[in-house]
Amino acid sequence: MLAKILKRRDPLRLRVASLQADGYGIDEQGSVLASGVLAGEEVTVQPITRKRRRLITRAIDIHEASEDRVRPQCTAASLCGGCSLQHMAPAAQITMKEARVRALLQHLQPGQWLPPLTANVWGYRRKARLGVRYVSKRDEVLVGFREQHGGFIVDTDRCWTMADPVGVLLKPLAGLVESLSEPSKVPQIEVAVGDDKTALVVRHLFELTYQDRDVLTRFAESHHVDVFLQPEGPETCARHWPEDASDLLHYSVHVLDPESGNPDTVIRMAFHPLDFVQVNAAINRQLIAEVIRLLELERCDRVLDTFCGIGNITIPIGAHCDEVVGVESVAMSIGRARYNARLNHLPHVRFEVVDLYSDQGVAISLSPYNKVVLDPPRTGAELLCKSLADSDAETIVYVSCNPVTLARDANLLTDAGFCLDSARVVDMFPHTTHVESIARFTRPKRTAHG
Structure with a gap:
């Protein structure tokens, strides 16, 4: 049946039952996926292709619109793969993303759901x-x-x-x-x-x-x-x-004074055009401030920042603590991080090349650190979380770009005695289905007898 529909390419009229995590709407029979739609809408869609026994379609007419529907800013929004949710009100996008994270973490009973971190939803992508x-x-x-x-x-x-x-x-x-x-x-x-x-x-x-x-x-x-x-x-x-210019670009981060909440130190970060940096500058500044707030830093803390990249979070932490180490598997990123430490006159901030996805890499000594930052790629930090179970870490702040692996790793940490204190969604990529979030885990200080 679906093959015949696809061959004829005849438009279909359907009711959208719900939205999937990837932003596609699914019909009440579960056999048709549609882009450019919202839950509850009645739409006409154009068949495009077939995948895993489902018909993939694109909305071409909206008969009954959701109250969350807005007119896209971009005339190509219905076609472009850069955005998939421009037709949804920004507040509704946040609600959908937060609901996904809540569903995955609810069984761990977070102590507090904090409000999402948001910023301007246009002109954000650097x-x-x-x-x-x-x-x-x-x-x-x-x-x-x-x-x-x-x-x-x-x-x-x-x-x-x-x-x-x-x-x-x-x-x-x-x-x-x-x-x-x-x-x-x-x-x-x-x-x-x-x-x-x-x-x-x-x-x-x-x-x-x-x-x-x-x-x-x-x-x-x-x-x-x-x-x-x-x-x-x-x-x-x-x-x-220009031939004689520096290869490096820069961005600034204002580190807040922990007591007054006012900007206390300006961190200047250098990066190469091919380096990985957080795509949303405004959200990145908020994210760094939130990590520092959740860590409740004191000068005597010993902090390990894992998957540290060019030192985006490590360097600002170094403005608060005397012992900070960043680890990352990409040697070029570590080189840039060391340069950034020198640029900001923070010689006590150290960086090391460590493969956190190998048994040898996760065997790094965690014992000196009482506070740890995890900021892994989409695959998460499963091996590292297993190692943290036997460490002296009291506070872990986890910055996640994949709620599924965050939930998996959160289970490992809570099984090891950590409590999920708080969680919140971070709107790093407005108008997309990408979900960024941040969570804090704490446990009582371990005694000599464990």
Whole structure:
């Protein structure tokens, strides 16, 4: 039946029973998934493909709209894979994300559900990898995010979630690539926005001519951006223009005084355009302040920051404590973190390369630390949480980008005697189904007899 519907591509009219975690609505029979819909709506959808015995569709008409429906800011929102929830009111997006985290952690009976951390939902994205596609039939180039249901690049004039100036540079970037000698051999442009400047990393699969380099220079000058070139892997990334400028961008974090709550120290963080940094600058500042608040830091605390990256959380903690160590598996990130410690005159903040997903890595001595920060990727920190069970840690603050692995790891910690004191959702990626959250676990100080 579904195969016939897909073959004919006839529109379907249906009632949306609920929304899944991935943002797709599902019909009352459980056989049709639809993008661009909300729970309770009656809609007409267009069949697109079939996956796991379900028909994948896209909304083309709304007959009965949910009270949570809003008009998307972007005209390409129904197609673009960069956003999947622009048609849902921001407050409703938060409610949906919080409900998911609550459902996964409710059995652990958190002591307190704190209000979500939120900020401006537009122009927030300071890092992105933009796809580039040369359309030979139209002899033009498209630059932007890919469509939800395919590999094509969305044709739009601007991106409303990208930070300035990148959000308005999609068409100029397309024109730049069109001006190159082989536009079909530029697969992507990576963008990074700092407080001080914007960088573009152009991935090219051909030898640039003198004229190509001149075109890139003129673009950098006219749009006030730094341009980097990457012919092969990340290690080949090199500055093109301005020739004599630093490769590093910067962002600032105001560390609050724990007693007054007023900004006490300004931390300046350096990062390379290809480094991982939190995508939302405003939320990142709030997140760091919240981690520090939850740790209840004292100067004598011994703090371990795991999955520390370039020191985004470690360095601000170092403004409060005399013994702070950050560990991370990526050597390049550790190098940048050490540079950031020197930049902020914090010689007591140390960093080490440690593989936290290997038995040898998690065998690192946890005994010196009474407070620990976990900020793992989506796979979570299962091995490390098992090791923390036998440590002297009294407080753990867990920053999660995947509520499923957070729930798994939370079970391990509570089985080891920790209590889940508090949890809250962090709106790092508005208009997407991505769920970031933060939780604190505590347990009484262990005696010599355990």
